[in-house]
Amino acid sequence: MNDQTKIDQDRAERTEKLQGMGCKRKRVEDVRFTQGKGSYVDDLKLPGMLFGDFVRSPHAHARIKSIDTSRAKALPGVVAVLTAADLKPLGLHYMPTLAGDVQAVLAEEKVLFQNQEVAFVIAEDRYIASDATELVDVEYEALPCIVDPFKSMDPDAPILREDIKDKMVGAHGPRKHPNHIFEWQIGDKEATDAVFAKADVTIKEMLVDHRTHPSPLETCQSVASFDKVKGELTLWGTFQAPHVIRTVVSLISGLPEHKIHVIAPDIGGGFGNKVGAYAGYVCSVVGSIVLGVPVKWVEDRMENLSTTSFARDYHMTTELAATKDGKIQAMRVHVLADHGAFDACADPSKWPAGFMNICTGSYDIPTAHLAVDGVYTNKASGGVAYRCSFRVTEAVFAIERAVELLADKLGMDAAELRIKNFIKAEQFPYQSALGWEYDSGDYHTAMKKAMDTIGYKELREEQAKKRDAFKRGETRELMGIGISFFTEIVGAGPAKNCDILGIAMFDSAEIRIHPTGSVIARMGTKSQGQGHETTYAQIIATEIGIPADDIMIEEGNTDTAPYGLGTYGSRSTPVAGAATAVAARKIKAKAQMIAAHMLEVHEGDLEWDVDRFRVKGLPEKFKTMKEIAWAAYNNPPPNMEPGLEAVNYYEPPNMTYPFGAYFCVMDIDVDTGVAKTRRFYALDDCGTRINPMIIEGQVHGGLTEAFACAMGQEIRYDEHGNVMGASFMDFFLPTAVETPHWETDHTVTPSPHHPIGAKGVGESPHVGGVPCFSNAVNDAYAFLGAGHIQMPHDAWRLWTVGQKLGLHN
Amino acid sequence: MIPGTFDYHRPASVEDAVALLARLGEDANILAGGHSLIPLMKTRLASPEHLVDLSGIGNLKGISVKGDEVVIGAMTTQFELISSEDLGRHIPIIAETSRLIADPQIRYKGTFGGNVANGDPGNDMPALMMCLGGIYSVTGPDGSREIAARDFYQGAYFTALEHGEILTAVRIPIPSPDHGYAYEKLKRKVGDYATAAAAVVITMAGGKCTSASIGLTNVSETPLWASDAAALLVGTSLDKASVDAAVAAAEAITQPASDMRGPAEYRTKMAGVMVRRALERAQSRAKG
Known part of the structure; x- marks a missing residue:
């Protein structure tokens, strides 16, 4: 073995020991999760703790005539019953939403959706609290309700929000009707209309991304504990953004922010459900402040599905204009957005429709216009980003269905049409017609790899044969090939256009190296299952050469963690991951000075080698990071302050734009409407890959939720505003049996502006998956002239498609 | 909750x-x-x-063959139905149906008697017991009596069981060893009740159907015994026209609710599809 081989081998061994970026490190948090040793909000038991439960409205829209709490208060074990009348003197019967609206904490004069919170019973145990909710007598006068958002702005529509009926300018500009929330427009309307007026080919379709709900296994919950002596509030809760919650609690309660300790312990999934502030959090806080003892609130499954934060409910009139040979010239979209009874969307404040303007997708569309009208209805509020960046699933669904419809009209292959219109690799950074600067991409390479791997040409040939066989009556099965080529926009975001309640959407990392060379790092984000304790440590390991196993990652305690905006919209890696790398580099720079002092050379004479600085040309003279850490505390260079730590608040210069090519092969039994996914192939490009195993897990999870949304998951209301199917009896949460097998693949196009080139991946599979499934279903029926088939594609709806086409006769 | x-x-x-x-x-x-x-x-x-x-009552459990009948104790779990060799040999449709009830965890706790006695039209065993001609043994303050499965179900959660009576066992006549059978269940996911399901037991001789019995699950307020549909099959070769007629007759007696599984029209048609598919499989299994 020659010297160089020896050196290389030694370096490889040291690199492997670090378990840094790019390695399939096992998730360290799973040691406790797989043993049932996680510590969740509901595990918390405090001395004297009381339990709260809500009295909820059976009506979708009704006037409250009276509330009588006397029977409930008389039940032994009941300590208090809060109503709006108790909260009003404190100014807490309404709370601000993230979207610039206010939301009732407890209904005052009216209820506006079924299961709305009307009173909060506090009792000695969970069972008594629940019994007592049945003893609160509320007299209602039912009012006509609005379920269909297209009727919200009818001239004779009942006015829902009497509290703001005279306020004709909302947080996002003028309101056209008392039930109108905002109109938001972007792009060049005149130019777009002009292109459409003389285009060779146009398509126009109402694409509905139906109302559903992110359904983490752990529901929303909180424990508030107010110390009357110290005047301090400790609030444990299921918070995806604990610091934001602290600030909001301070703003609405008047307690100084330093006397509020917000702690998010282990969280059992979020998917956007745990970004917002809910009545239960406020009531547990008020209960504890009033009573001086801890108060716990734990939502049950039906409450979770029917009240806290729905997703989607976008009704998108989508148009494309193209030349006859398939070059897309313009896109025009109008969205009617059903926001429910309050505008409680969890979007960056300036973006009432999130990043819906990513709807030009992966295509070089020179001209576009988007308008969004938000309206109130008698439904639960929300509009959260369900495993996606803000409204990006909706946007990608619109463009990816629209290109299929265009391909159908042009008689072109849907893959070919996409390739023809892709933004080319040399066009990045690419300015989109609706205002975004795409950082990097290589769409043609990804698409080619995906098509070759799935065997696209052969699948189309098989499909042609099956279609003929179907026409001849030899089979009752339809084969669909779904394609989706998506571009996400994640990592909110640059302060210039992203804030929440005025707080710029930076994120943070604080890294502290202990004298013995082990590390604690704290973040402004909060994992809900993403594996942050594993992946952030890998970034630090690679950056500063300390093994990931010697690095502890801590999140969720606002007293110790640096301020951050939390985890949603795939922002942890793009923003806090960048902060982590930058903070680590600050430490490394100081370490280099210390090493130079120890080795008695000039800093410039040192070079970095995996886990150590060594003297150039003298490889045997080196100091490991571990040695440097000891020296940093005990033997720093003269005039240098001791210690080895750094903090970084990272303000991203741009969003990141992950992308991917997905293919789905589906077989549908026309007689039952049952669809079976034969294959699903997902190629993701999330830039630099920190942990391939975690990426694969994220892709599996995101695809499973996409499968659910596309194929049956929904929150439906009947004509009276009764919420249907809000339990796991009906709400489609696929089990391992229903979930298809996933084939995953990747290309790597690093983000040019991110310190480690990473883009984020947790939400891509959901964003790309939903239209892929829907396209497969639509493709299966397309040759029969079915036209656009709305989601969700559950069996009875697909059977109905066949029925309308006369396939069952 | x-x-x-x-x-x-x-x-x-x-x-x-x-x-x-x-x-x-x-x-x-x-x-x-x-x-x-x-x-x-x-x-x-x-x-x-x-x-x-009732889980503390030992003698309510167990499966035994008595003459030309199988007797199943009310507290026998669905898992025990699946693993019984006697049942597998004599009335295999019971295990086939049990495997489609909920999920394995529930089948360890869920009981046969509970499934047939509480009158939930979504339960799978009632229609099967009607199909097989099961007889329910019932004990109450006035002693014991027997009720045929086909006479037991009166409405959703409403049965011939009087308050204070306990269903203790079910007697099921053993079908001909040559019989063909199938339970077809359409459901949205594991653990779900049926959108529609059909139990079919037939015997064949010389290419002709000599007997047929059909039960339908979750397409009415009660489980259904589709006797008219079955009668249309006897004496036929199960040719397309006869099967079409039987399917239409089965559909005709359904009265499903519209729910999240689909509108009534769909569920009726699915009852027909399940009957057709169950018949196909039953025929392929029948000897003679």
Whole structure:
């Protein structure tokens, strides 16, 4: 073995020991999760703790005539019953939403959706609290309700929000009707209309991304504990953004922010459900402040599905204009957005429709216009980003269905049409017609790899044969090939256009190296299952050469963690991951000075080698990071302050734009409407890959939720505003049996502006998956002239498609 | 989803259970596994003051062959139905159906008697018992009596069982060893009740159907015995026209509710599709 081989081998061994970026490190948090040793909000038991439960409205829209709490208060074990009348003197019967609206904490004069919170019973145990909710007598006068958002702005529509009926300018500009929330427009309307007026080919379709709900296994919950002596509030809760919650609690309660300790312990999934502030959090806080003892609130499954934060409910009139040979010239979209009874969307404040303007997708569309009208209805509020960046699933669904419809009209292959219109690799950074600067991409390479791997040409040939066989009556099965080529926009975001309640959407990392060379790092984000304790440590390991196993990652305690905006919209890696790398580099720079002092050379004479600085040309003279850490505390260079730590608040210069090519092969039994996914192939490009195993897990999870949304998951209301199917009896949460097998693949196009080139991946599979499934279903029926088939594609709806086409006769 | 307050009783014998039910009156419910009752209690659609758990009564469990019948104790779990060699040999459709009930965890706790006795039209065993001609043995304060499965179901959660009576066992005649059978169940996902399901048992001789019985699950307020549909098959070769006629006759007696599984029209048609598919499989299994 020659010297160089020896050196290389030694370096490889040291690199492997670090378990840094790019390695399939096992998730360290799973040691406790797989043993049932996680510590969740509901595990918390405090001395004297009381339990709260809500009295909820059976009506979708009704006037409250009276509330009588006397029977409930008389039940032994009941300590208090809060109503709006108790909260009003404190100014807490309404709370601000993230979207610039206010939301009732407890209904005052009216209820506006079924299961709305009307009173909060506090009792000695969970069972008594629940019994007592049945003893609160509320007299209602039912009012006509609005379920269909297209009727919200009818001239004779009942006015829902009497509290703001005279306020004709909302947080996002003028309101056209008392039930109108905002109109938001972007792009060049005149130019777009002009292109459409003389285009060779146009398509126009109402694409509905139906109302559903992110359904983490752990529901929303909180424990508030107010110390009357110290005047301090400790609030444990299921918070995806604990610091934001602290600030909001301070703003609405008047307690100084330093006397509020917000702690998010282990969280059992979020998917956007745990970004917002809910009545239960406020009531547990008020209960504890009033009573001086801890108060716990734990939502049950039906409450979770029917009240806290729905997703989607976008009704998108989508148009494309193209030349006859398939070059897309313009896109025009109008969205009617059903926001429910309050505008409680969890979007960056300036973006009432999130990043819906990513709807030009992966295509070089020179001209576009988007308008969004938000309206109130008698439904639960929300509009959260369900495993996606803000409204990006909706946007990608619109463009990816629209290109299929265009391909159908042009008689072109849907893959070919996409390739023809892709933004080319040399066009990045690419300015989109609706205002975004795409950082990097290589769409043609990804698409080619995906098509070759799935065997696209052969699948189309098989499909042609099956279609003929179907026409001849030899089979009752339809084969669909779904394609989706998506571009996400994640990592909110640059302060210039992203804030929440005025707080710029930076994120943070604080890294502290202990004298013995082990590390604690704290973040402004909060994992809900993403594996942050594993992946952030890998970034630090690679950056500063300390093994990931010697690095502890801590999140969720606002007293110790640096301020951050939390985890949603795939922002942890793009923003806090960048902060982590930058903070680590600050430490490394100081370490280099210390090493130079120890080795008695000039800093410039040192070079970095995996886990150590060594003297150039003298490889045997080196100091490991571990040695440097000891020296940093005990033997720093003269005039240098001791210690080895750094903090970084990272303000991203741009969003990141992950992308991917997905293919789905589906077989549908026309007689039952049952669809079976034969294959699903997902190629993701999330830039630099920190942990391939975690990426694969994220892709599996995101695809499973996409499968659910596309194929049956929904929150439906009947004509009276009764919420249907809000339990796991009906709400489609696929089990391992229903979930298809996933084939995953990747290309790597690093983000040019991110310190480690990473883009984020947790939400891509959901964003790309939903239209892929829907396209497969639509493709299966397309040759029969079915036209656009709305989601969700559950069996009875697909059977109905066949029925309308006369396939069952 | 927090149940109201209740007292829990666990008698050791059928006599004790009957006496308890007589003493506690209408506010007592029998707990025989709980997979229908407990969800109703958690949503407070049912708020019994007393639960009388039958799991402590040893002699309510077990499967035995007696002459030309199989007798199944009411507290036999669905898992035990699946693993019984006697049942597998004589009436294999019971295991086939049991495997389609809920999921393995529930089948370890869910009981045969609970499934047939509580009158939930979504349960799978009632239609199967009607198909097979099962006889329910019932004990109450006035002694024991027998009720045919085909006479037992009167409405959703409403049966011929009087309050205070306990279903103790079910007698099922063993079909011809040459019989063909199938249980076809359409459901949205594992654990779901049927959108529609059909149980079919037939015998064939010389290419002709010599007997047929069809049960339908969850397409009416009660499980259904589709006797007219079955009668249309006897004497035929199960040719397309005969099967079409039987399917139409089966569809005609359904009265499903529109729910999240689909509108009534769909569920009726699915009952027909399930009958057709069950017949195909039953025919392929029938000897003779």
